[in-house]
Amino acid sequence: MNEPRYYRPKKITEALTILSGEGAGARPLGGGTDLLVRMRVGHMKPSVLVDIGRIGLDTIHPTGDAVVIGAMCTMTQLLGDAVVVRQLPALAQAASKVGAAQIQNMATVGGNVCNASPAADTACALVALEARVMLRSVGGVRSLPIGEFLRGPGTTALAPGELLEAFSIPLLPDDTAAHQSFNKVGGRNALVCSLTAVAGVTQITDGVVQQCRLALAAVGPTCLRPSRAEALVHGEPLTEELCRTAAAAAAAQAQPIDDHRATGEYRRRLVAALVREHLLECMKS
């Protein structure tokens, strides 16, 4: 394998200049937990690696009605941040399910999303949290809803020379009423790619669902929002019957495939079980 050239810029502007100057063969290097595995098996052969670990994209700060999380924050950092743990528990729970300790110390939230695996755990939580991705290139900045950023397996809206700089996650008006969860099922407890995962963010006021956002991982080309299930519970008081109906609607909207890890039918059942679990928990608490 031809060794890629390596840069370790100290500023985001330097990183962007290198990326745009080097062209298509250049890749940002985050924690490396996806990229180095892909390079090792020959799926990716970048000619230039731009290590973005020292350009200051690793802060988390609340801005009043939102929380801005730098792309280079690691899973461990998310788990250690009081704002994330308290206000964005779905994201914290997802981060805690990524690999094991060593991977959590390296893996970044930006890398998880840019890698665009349909099974990515924090990407799933960020879809339910309706995060916006903030992108930057030498030409300027733009932002997109994460649902538009994720295009398909391994495909995003990232333009050549562009970096994902941060996520902006809107806080719910009354976040104490927001029930958030992230649950995944894999073949074993740790270090496992999700067969299916479901993130849920539900706001209930006076016993009535004000909004319910669900995200389904690993049952489609990208993380899916089961719009019919969300609409069924919207404006309604939750009952066991309604939780079951909505769960069935979510399962019907999933587009799982059969593969070596599980059948599509099994994944569909998992979707129903995990959505129902989220809604039942919201109903009870």
Added chain:
Amino acid sequence: MSAPAIKIRITVNGTVHVTDASPTMRLLDFLRNELGLTGAKEGCGGGECGACTVLVDGAPICSCLMVLGSAAERQVTTVEGLGDGAGGLDPVQQAFVEEGAVQCGYCTPGLVMSARALVDSDKELTDEVVRTALAGNICRCTGYKKVVDAVRKVGAAAPDAQATSDHSKEQP
């Protein structure tokens, strides 16, 4: 900015090294082949087994998935850096010996480094906490019971030896 072919400065077990080695060399290969520190092992080469675990700025990482350039200007600790420097064992290593937590030993340096980082954290060493912290280290031989017992024993023996950790590690 570091242009290609610049020297890399890295601290390993307290010693500063300035090297011409390629920045895209894996940290694991740098430690083993350039420095002769063969404690960290290659099992899977893909982040799954933990045999290559070393500490970077105190945190366990897989040295098979980190390039040397990313470890530049940082503090790396390998299993060779534990103990008192005069052959005396680190308390974690001592507990592994006493509990019989080593069989073939291939996983041991990695397990010891993960355990060392855990003992240095502010976490209470319950069975579950220890098992979660060691979930990234696969052992083909021991069945884990004696490993977990050893780590919990260190925690019980030295509750005050828990060094300051640089961030609170709240669990959701």
